[in-house]
Amino acid sequence: MAEPAEHQATYEDLLRVPVRLVAEIVNGRLVTHPRPAPRHLRASSSLGGALDGPFDKGHGGPGGWWILDEPELHLGPHILVPDLAGWRRTRLPALPETAWFELVPDWVCEVLSPGTAAGDRTEKLPIYAEYGVNHVWLIDPQLHTLEALENDTGRWRLLTTLNGQDRVSLSPFDAIAFDLSLLWAD
Template structure:
């Protein structure tokens, strides 16, 4: 989807909050990086299955799992004063795990999640692998997953040398140990359920 000329000027969250309900975008450094259309059924199936696995494990624990759409102020700190007019970086990951409840505000997450999951689509692949991965690294996200439903793979990125670097690639028959949630392993056969 093309970005209207007017919206290419540096944007703040305050301006974004005036948009009609249901119209969403993601912004880094005041620039719109994504105005993706609604996700496909395949994307939603993977998202729901991951939500079930994380949600079941986290029930009664200190961390929370949240699914899109939820805006995340990556570089703000809930302990410091922040105002929407000055926020020029927010994303809407497909799935996040947040272990500091103070980051969960009324309408958004303020600060980096512990784990971020992005589910690829043809329109978002480059953004998820480059722009967002670099931003998540700068924000000190502890674990980043890129889920590829088409190829039934999951790429896991972990912090190294100040950025998020590829740690491992898992196929649809593997299980992934979740680094930020000790004791949780995700069996990808439960996530990619259409296996022949």
């Protein structure tokens, strides 16, 4: 006897998730996890702060970007919520009126935590590559590392891994430099 078909998660399923959880639809499954812990938030907030002035606002840098915290991305059947994402304003001249984005970002940052690292690497990275995200940064606040990846025709190529107090000046934000140590809570 055939097994019943697995339920494909819908946007309505996602909307029923309590607000205290982050909810995504990954490969047809509803995936939830708690809101980020303080070290995770510190890394994400600090990185967003380092990039916002020079790239989103054009203060001390070239401008020309939208840099946003936890945007809801609709990539085909997938609904993903990266910690940070950025769009070049040449591709996204104005923010959408919807609560989500259908245009693929140019850059995504995932801050890894023990509960999300495996899924970020094995499920979300392939989706980002398939849909054409050009750059992904993976931040690990426990190991104090930043991995910079570049999309090379649908496959990720590791550009570098920085750690501790290294200087960060990486594509697509290589117009500035900042100390990686700004991201760590300790």
